[in-house]
Amino acid sequence: MxxxxxxxxxxxxxxxxxHVLEHVEYLLDLIDDGRLxxxxxxxGTKLRSGFLxxxxxxxxxxxxxxxxxxxxxxxxIEELSIEEWDPYxxxxxxxxxxxxxxxxxxxxxxxxxx
Numbered sequence: 001m002x003x004x005x006x007x008x009x010x011x012x013x014x015x016x017x018x019h020v021l022e023h024v025e026y027l028l029d030l031i032d033d034g035r036l037x038x039x040x041x042x043x044g045t046k047l048r049s050g051f052l053x054x055x056x057x058x059x060x061x062x063x064x065x066x067x068x069x070x071x072x073x074x075x076x077i078e079e080l081s082i083e084e085w086d087p088y089x090x091x092x093x094x095x096x097x098x099x100x101x102x103x104x105x106x107x108x109x110x111x112x113x114x
Contacts, residue, residue, distance in 0.1 A: 002084050003037070003092065004054045004062045009047035009079035010071055016048060022070040027052070030065060037092065047078060055095070059084065 010016050030036035035055060042049040056062045062082055071077050087096045088104070088111060098113050 001055050001057055002097070003087055003095070004056055004059065005083050005085045006052040006054060006062065006066065007042070007049060007079070007081045008052070008066070008069075008071070008077050009045065009049040010076045011078060012048050015074060015076055016071075019070045019074050019076065026069055030054075035065065049079075053085075053092075 027036055027039050031039075037053040037055055039050060039052040042051050054062050054065060056065070059082060066072055066077075066080065066082070069077075086099075087093055088100065093111065100108055100111070100113060
């Protein structure tokens, strides 16, 4: 499994307000399933934007989860990015690939990868 960071942006207004509770319920279900690790709004962006950290077997699986989001169903995602991420350091490091880039191999012991 790999981590994926997703940024999605939505227009403000009545449609957003109409579907935000269902959107959050959907995200909470993904958290309960262990597929979404964290999520929350981004501050100071031109659109309402959220940042999500998924754990999945593939990008296609993440795309399916995004497609199942009520905001996606209602056509309310204006901007979307999905990037694979390997959390070497910090809160999710125990779940990383533990495959350090060659230039970082000397830090393996400090990172607990040895």
